[in-house]
Amino acid sequence: MGKAVEGVPVQGVPYADRMRPCAAALVARLTARNRLPLDYSVASLRVVDFLVDGLRKGLADPERLSGTLFGLGAYVGEVLVRRAGAVWVDFDADQRAYFGQSVGVRMPDGRVWNPLGKVRNRFDVGGSEESLQTFWLTLHGRARTSAA
Template structure:
């Protein structure tokens, strides 16, 4: 598992791997989170167990987090021991208002529970603490 400093590269690597043969619109837009919902649902319907789907779920979680960074003004953070125990993940994002969110855990919830209430696009759209207008961020080289 990556630390906060490696999550942008984790997301970029995931996007590169899954889009090499597919024309998936993973462009870090809010609308692309519907594609993430679709991909997670496909894993579930395909009968993958969590262990087999682990790397894909981490990649999708990194992607969702990177959408929050790019579109909502969040920043990647390493969770402290308490947060790791609470969220079950080593990293998450901090919103401009200081709230902490767990995009990797949200992806796992979508995988395990499914359903509209676990939609990652809805998660973003109802997310508290977003910047009114996220600052433009250049991609790291």
């Protein structure tokens, strides 16, 4: 990756502290003209599935959508932060190589997850196996006191 595109970080640059504002900016942009229920609830992950599917069906150039897909990934990660007890973390070199992203979330049990990549997989592959709502349901390492 070269320079940042619409808030997408340059590979290797710390961005964990910028993810919450990135998610908030996406929510503000998407809800300004639409009444989308993007309220950081677990149920809102189904809305993200529908949004990604709509982008996918629109056959738009993935590079043109990189900022939007990144923002949706930030939103999914922020749901994990708020509902599962995760924290945003900057990936180390090995994690960046494995996940293909600079940032992700660490769950209370220490596992790391890649919500940015999960959104990109939903866009690239589609299908129920890449559902963000299913991702939540099968997610290991959540805090037991999480609110749905």
